[in-house]
Amino acid sequence: MNEDFLHYVWKYQLFSIENLKTSIKEPIVVSKVGLHNNNAGPDFLNAQIHINNQHWIGNVEIHLKSSDWYLHNHEMDANYDAVILHVVWEEDATVFMKDNTPLPTLILKDYVLNSALKNYQNLFSSEQRWIPCEKEINTIDGFILENWKERLFFERLERKSTAMKLLLETNKNDFEAVLFQLLAKNFGLKVNGDAFLQLSSSFDFSILRKVRFDENKLAALLFGQAGFLEESIEEVYHQKLKAEYQYLKHKYQIEPIAKNVFSFFRMRPNNFPTIRIAQLSSLYHLHQNLFSKIIEIKDLQGFYNLFSIQVNLFWKTHYNFEKESKLSPKKLTKSFVDLLIINTILPLKFLYQKNRGGVQESDFLDLLKNIKSEKNSIITRFDTIGVKSKNSYETQSFLELKNNYCAKKRCLQCAIGKSILGR
Structure with missing residues (x-):
């Protein structure tokens, strides 16, 4: 009990x-x-x-x-x-x-009431279940489920934006600086996310603002701070960036982070940290006020256009500074941009609108409903118990349901659990 x-x-x-x-x-x-x-x-x-x-x-x-x-x-x-x-x-x-x-x-x-007690005992049965209501979730009234999914989605947005709020305070309410740090973390994906966040936090964003008009200076700043310009490599492009970085390092009194924090092990070449840094550099060279542009965009195609970038010619034939490879464009894929939208852009945009005094909920719902369902172990498991996801709005809702309600046995605070108990 x-x-x-x-x-x-x-x-x-x-x-x-x-x-x-x-x-x-x-x-x-x-x-x-x-x-x-x-x-x-x-x-x-x-x-x-x-x-x-x-x-x-x-x-x-x-x-x-x-x-x-x-x-x-x-x-x-x-x-x-x-x-x-x-x-x-x-x-x-x-x-x-x-x-x-x-x-x-x-x-x-x-x-x-016997019915309430029986429903409670069934829901909290000692029987091993992936989620307590996996046998009943498909019997929940559609209206209740739809309203609960929307509530779950905004709870997830709220939680993500709350974590970003601390980063915003650290950066003196500079949304452009926070966007850069969060995008960098997402460019690193799960394996190199912390390393990329460390890189983006290793210098004041004001330095990037000053050098981003020059493609080589911006690349030198990012690769230099990441520790990739510390070695002596005969490649001309590497030497050019290294010389540029030495000047920036002295001028702004900055120091690189340890190169060994980045992992290449068992990663697809397009996800190598060198390629992701090159893409991040090209993005910030192309767009001078990225956060302002993100705030204005409301449709999915607009974001795809924004992140349609070309890496420097050198990186089209390289995955690292030493070995030449077959020509490939190394563009940001739509699925990668979808991750940026879900994990960085929408939570930060949500925080921005809250700070401005009003959240336009339809902006977030309409956008996520046009992004394909995410693929991960939790969503796959929901699928096996008959709970299908049509888009990323639903997958985000179900991730929140599993992680913040089911895993914590918070059935009595969950609309699904309440519906079952109230029968």
Whole structure:
């Protein structure tokens, strides 16, 4: 038995209200269950209850066992002086008020509806399940599910943007600087993400603003700070960037990060950190005010056009500074741009709109509904239990559902779980 379940039963009155009595057989009539309190203090505030034909207005406290009142030291806390009813699953001790009279107690297990208890036991069964409701999720009303997916999507956006808020404060509310750091992290993908974030944070963004008009200076700054210009290589392009970097290093008093933080192991050549740095350099050379442009774009094709870049001619025939390879354009793929939109652009845009005082929710929904479903182990598993995703809006919702609700057994805060329990 879970105390959250008792909260849920009380809040939605999933108990027989006929002949409701306290533990000492005084009749109870619940007019208002009260306001669910998620902060410190009693569980439900300002309830209205008739106990033994007397009308009371006050608070309700809920426990699995009545002795929990003393276990939690409520008798020492003035916040609990206005409790008018103690709701418990079982009474194993008498709780006394300050005037030494017993606190009216409702033993909930005597009144809980069998259907609610059975649904709860099924949902929290000890049977091994990938998610608690995997046998019932396909029976949920479509209207409830659609509304919940939208709520999940914006919860995910909110959580991502909250993490970005700290980065924004560190960068003195410079959205352009934060965008650069977050894009860099995403250019590194999962394997090199932290290394790319370290690279983008190793110098002040104002330096990039000054050098980005010159393609070679910008490339020298990024490759130099990444540690790829520390070696002596005979390649002319490498030597040119190295000389340029030595000048920038002295002028701006910057130091490179360790080259060995970047991984090439078991990576596809197009994902090599050298190629991703070259693409990032070309992007910022082409677009001088990238964040401003991102804010203006609302359609998917607009983003594809924005990220349609050409790498320097050298990188079209190289994957590193030493060995020449077959000619290939090394453009950013649409699937890669989709990842940038999902993981960086939309959360940052959401934060920007919040800071401006209003979120245009349709901007985010319309865009994500036009991006193909993501492919990962969680989405594949949802697919096997019959929950199909039509687009990235739905995959983002289901990722939030799995990671922040199912994995934490937060069924009683989930619309799907509530729907099952309320049957």
